[in-house]
Amino acid sequence: MTTVAEFIERNREQLIERYAEEASRTESARGLTQHELIDTFPEYLSTLANISRQGHRGDPVKTKTRLEETHISQRVRLGFNQEEVTGEYVVMGRLISALWEALPLQEQPSPEDTQLLFEELRGAMDQVVATFSGYTADDRQREKRFLRRLDALSSEVIGNSERSIPLHERLGALLEVVQEAMRAEGAGLLLADPSGKLLIPTMYTGRWRERFETEPVPVDSPSFLAELARSEEPLALADAVSAGPAVAEGIRRSGLRSLLGLRLWPHGKLLGVLYIGVSEIRPFEPQARRYLETLVEYLSGIIEKALLLQQLRQTNERLRKSETLYRLATEAISDVIWDWNLQTDTVAWSGAVEKLFGHAREELSGHISGWYDAIHPEDRERIVHGIHAAIASGEQRWRNEYRFLHRDGSYVYVIDHGLIERDASGKAVRMVGAMQDITARKAASEALRASEDRLRLAVRAADLGTWDFNPVTGVLRWDERCRALFGLTQEAEVSYDTFLEGIHPEDRERTHAAVQRALQLGSGGDYDSEFRPLWRKDPGEHWLRSTGRAVFEGGRAVRFIGTVQDISDRKRRHSEAQHRAEFAEQLIGIVSHDLRNPLNAITLSVAALMRQEDLSDRQAKGLARISASTERATRMIRDLLDFTRVRLGGGIPIERRSLDLHALCGQVAEEVRLAHPDREVEVVRSGQGMGEWDGDRLAQVLTNLMNNALAYSPQGSPVRVETRGEDGAVLLRVHNGGIPISPELLPHLFEPMRRGSHAGDGASRSIGLGLFIVDNIVRAHGGTVKVRSTEAEGTTFTVRLPRRAP
The missing domain is CATH 3.30.565.10 (Histidine kinase-like ATPase, C-terminal domain)
Structure with missing residues (x-):
């Protein structure tokens, strides 16, 4: 396994050349000579190779520190910024690691060797940051210690709603940590009122332990504290004694001279201001300003969370006081009452949910998704979108109808309406509503609407005529369409005798018998008859179909209503279909008997002829053509027979x-x-x-x-x-x-x-x-x-x- 040192030494000239090329691309490197670009890089490479062999100890480490200080100082003199100098060390690491990254794993340096290289480069970049910002590693460690102390205090303040310590009991301790971290002798905190226009004196520590500001400070005033509230950066006051009215008299007499402060500004809203004081007149270092920014940002989060918790406790207390009244009200009405916490998305239901829908309160109570799941799938998207639209648009009420799941698996129709509660900022925090079962009312409405739809469709779409007959009085009423279907004028008198006289004699007795059966008790009252009218003048045979139902009271028919429809076209189509079916059956008979028999004779004759031995080639070919044609005709006949069977419905x-x-x-x-x-x-x-x-x-x-x-x-x-x-x-x-x-x-x-x-x-x-x-x-x-x-x-x-x- 090759070491980092070996890779550096084998590729030294290539690394120097590539480094000069990469370093020349920064804006500050323009116009520099080759020597100025490379600077201490060749010697720095040798030092990194020595550290690769010996580890982080001895002379190579000292040499590396010296070279880094020299290089950083030279870059500062040449006008480089922090990002450009740290970028040079990033380039070094990238160029060196590129020497082996494409090689097999066994030919690369060990992970420990590679890690050591990047730790040395990271240390160099830390030195760059410390040089440019003055914020050293010791400063960062010190910052971490005090942030841990703030974090420990915040756990006591925030905790949970049952065991947390009130903010005012720990606010002094939090402010003392900030004072100690900044090495100050006093610290003050003023919090903004709900309007954000006034700063309320809240807590003081150290030599300012006695509250010197007693009156609220307007944010738009010319005071030092108001300037802090309006500034995005930390502000310093060189001498509080000579500041005059810009600083409270008690602060000027406290003996603390130089002040440094910053506003608390979480989530873009003024929470307050915090400032510290020291006894000597002096400027504050850049790292002190940065340190204050970090501490104040952390403290802002703690205070904001504690205040929200305090508001929550107060709200819960109000809710507990109203719980008895709320429970009595929900038990007094039959509707299902629900209570939706919009901040936690949890829903509570009243006991009526079991009486109306069969669900135990515990089955539905919990996350809002349980309610959504109980909404009919076809209504769910509409209802969920509508209720959230009402919440988002600032409305105070929501109302809708939908289907809700009963515990037995069926769905019931409900009408649901809710009241949306909002906080001071207009954000919706709670929604309380009532749900009422309207299934019976909905069913009656749907039945009536369906009945009206059927009647309207029957009369308009089916071109029906209607009639109404009173069997007791013998009065018969026909509408205009009914009269036209029988061939009567609109002025003609109609009666039951008129009805029978207008029917073809062959159909009259059968139709009269159908009417009498429908009017008999126990028949069910249904009537359905087809007949031919006599008085129609338009050409062709006409057929009418009349259907109706009798209504019975006290054992006799008291009303008989129905419709009449022209079915002449249907009758003609049926007759034509019968003719076609008869023709198809005749065709099957012709094909199966009259055509197949001669074809069979031809086939047998051709087969007999082809068995003769003295046939010439021309005769044989002719017989083969006859055989093929006969077979083709047979196949056609067979296909036609099968086709006819399928078309006739027999398959x-x-x-x-x-x-x-x-x-x-x-x-x-x-x-x-x-x-x-x-x-x-x-x-x-x-x-x-x-x-x-x-x-x-x-x-x-x-x-x-x-x-x-x-x-x-x-x-x-x-x-x-x-x-x-x-x-x-x-x-x-x-x-x-x-x-x-x-x-x-x-x-x-x-x-x-x-x-x-x-x-x-x-x-x-x-x-x-x-x-x-x-x-x-x-x-x-x-x-x-x-x-x-x-x-x-x-x-x-x-x-x-x-x-x-x-």
Whole structure:
């Protein structure tokens, strides 16, 4: 392991050159000669190397101190500032450590050696700070001792709300520590009143133990103390005796001459002023001013915290006095009362929370998050944002409605309102509110609104007519729309007999019977009837649907109300759908019997002819074309039949039986190879292939996917078919290369009558039902089919088939 000394000595010239380059960049180094830039650095490097070998002892240490004093004094004469000189020692450390930082750990100096180097450089920088500021390491140690004493006293003053000592009992001791630390003979403290406009004499120590200022000092007065309150820096008064009215007469007679003071200014607000006095007339050193700033800043924090604690005790006392009244008030009302401490974010609940919502007080009391969690998730953001907006905007009250969690897991509607309490500065410190259960009222309001909405939608959106019949008096009322639907004018008289006379004779008796059933006690009162009106003049057959309900009192129907709707279009659509279904059934019969039979005859005849041995090549090719065309027509018919079944809602029927998908795939692939002898079909299988499927239907899936792959891939490229057994399912993948499926077509690929741009000839074209049939067969087995197609990967169809029925 190489030492720091060895690195310095091996790279001495390089270090000197780099140091001169870095040192020349500071503003104060401009115009210096090379000799002035380097100064004592070469000899300083040798000293650091000696310390690396011998440790921090002996002549190298003395030499190092001498070189540092010489270098710092020279830099002071040349006009360098403190930051520039300390920066030179930082550069030294960076240049030296850079010699090994990129080397392996075993080739670097030991951690102890490196630590010693940086301790020496840090000591040099401490010397720079002491030279420029006059604040030595001894001064810092002395400062720490007195800060510890202040800290010990602050623990007694602040402590906690139950065991802390009042500030006024320890304020004198705190001020004596400051007086002793500053080596003064007297110290005084004046605190600002709440308005910040007056300084109130508070505590004096030493030769000022007797309070010389008895009256408040205005901050805007010309006195020395007022100047302290307005100044950001410590102020000194050379001779208090000759200061005249600027200093209180008692201070001038105390025998203390020179004064030094500073304001207490925590968080940008005047807290007071503190000043000290000494008996001789003398200026105060810069380090004394800095020392006073540190002590006063620390003392400000102690006093501020103690005053806040005192205010808190007073507030707690007021709260304790009002607790009895508050408890009695919350018990006297049925609403849930809550009390939110905005400073600690804790909430307390009244006992009514258990009666109304089932929660024990202890379950919800605690952090505000418990309340937030009980608000319905759909209302939470709105309520939390609204309540915090009211707090932040300076409002005094907040009110809102939302859903609150009951202990049984349900939600109840509540109306909640709170009063926000603020301190003298306007900051919100507390919020007290009352929560009332309005679930029943809300439900009644919602029911009424929903009923009105339904009626309005029924009349306006559904184009309904309304009627109102009194079975006791026989009076019947129709609105304008109801009259128009029956073909009556607005002036025409209507009655129950008029209603029956306006119905087609074939529908009249049935409609009258439906009305009578609804008016019978025990029927439930519901009425629903469809009929044809007679008086409509517009062309075409018209149908109306009338629905209503009877209201019973004293065992008889006293009111019968309802609506009328024109359902002519629905009736026509239903009739057309029936015609289409009948046509589809006829088409299935034609295709399955009248077309398949001749195709079967053609297939058998071609097969017989092809078995003849004396066929010429031309005859054989002609028969092969006939066979292929017949097979294509058969496939089209089969696809049309399957398509018709799906469209009629019956789906594709399957018959499950035990089957090895590996074997079936191999069989279908062989048949495809025979039909395409010039193409390569590669079959790969793995895992267990057994399951319960419809073999004929899966053969249809395999044939469609393989033929598609051959049709949409380059002539000389192979098609890969893979079957792979997995837990509970078997995967089938069919892959081909070539131009990918367009992104616009991919989402619609399994819809009927969809085809890509075919690469083959016209004889191989399909009617676009193959993938639609594939998808329906796979879904009938409880499986899925997906496709992925890219330029780089080609096109892959992936079918997943569960081994058993779902």
